[in-house]
Amino acid sequence: MxxxxxxxxxxxxxxxxxxxxxxxxxxxxxxxxxxxxxxxxxxxxxxxxxxxxxxxxxxxxxxxxxxxxxxxRPVTATRSAARAPRTFPEPPVVLSVEPVPPAVPAPGCATCALAAERERQQLRDRDHSAAVDSRIEMRGHPHGRP
Incomplete structure (x- = not known):
């Protein structure tokens, strides 16, 4: 054969x-x-x-x-891993439940007054992200400072 x-x-x-x-x-x-x-x-x-x-x-x-x-090959725990101390996460961060007071516009500044009015309207509409943007615009607006 x-x-x-x-x-x-x-x-x-x-x-x-x-x-x-x-x-x-x-x-x-x-x-x-x-x-x-x-x-x-x-x-x-x-x-x-x-x-x-x-x-x-x-x-x-x-x-x-x-x-x-x-x-x-099975994975086994090493001695150092078996003796490792237990760690716990940090406690949670507790945020304030108090609302942030609205920003105060600079006296006599039309741009700041407009940004403050926009912020109040955005807070009424519950658009907190846009309200923060208006607050940042108000704080970053120059008022005769060098």
């Missing part, structure tokens, strides 16, 4: 295999089942399982086996 007539051996359940892809990065997977035609694999460390023909699988290289060990 010619060598090509021999069926491809199926890897044992639980062994890790590699499948070369067209992207150049091999897919690594643990053999979970064989249905007579396809081998079913799942990636080390979790992920979406896939199926492959036994002829397209090979044993992983030493570098690939090292990657499989890293991906399947």
């Amino acid at each position: 010619p060598a090509s007539d021999h069926p491809t051996p199926v890897p044992d359940l639980g062994t890790y295999m590699a499948e070369d892809t067209t992207e150049g990065t091999p897919r690594l997977g643990k053999v979970t089942a064989w249905d007579g035609e396809l081998v079913h694999l799942e990636p080390p460390g979790g992920g979406a399982p896939w199926s492959a023909a036994p002829a397209g699988l090979r044993r992983p290289s030493e570098r690939e086996r090292a990657l499989i060990r890293v991906l399947t």
Whole structure:
């Protein structure tokens, strides 16, 4: 019987295999089942399982086996992490419930008087962001100072 007539051996359940892809990065997977035609694999460390023909699988290289060990190794707490002191967040910031008094316009300044009137209207309309903008405009307006 010619060598090509021999069926491809199926890897044992639980062994890790590699499948070369067209992207150049091999897919690594643990053999979970064989249905007579396809081998079913799942990636080390979790992920979406896939199926492959036994002829397209090979044993992983030493570098690939090292990657499989890293991906399947359970994460354990270190001593320093186990002994780390517990920290608690700072207490919450308590904001005043008192409304901020409206800004006082500079005497005799038409620009400040207009900004103060706009601020009062914006506070009545509950547009607090625009009211703050009017207050900043009033405070930043020059009044004969150098």
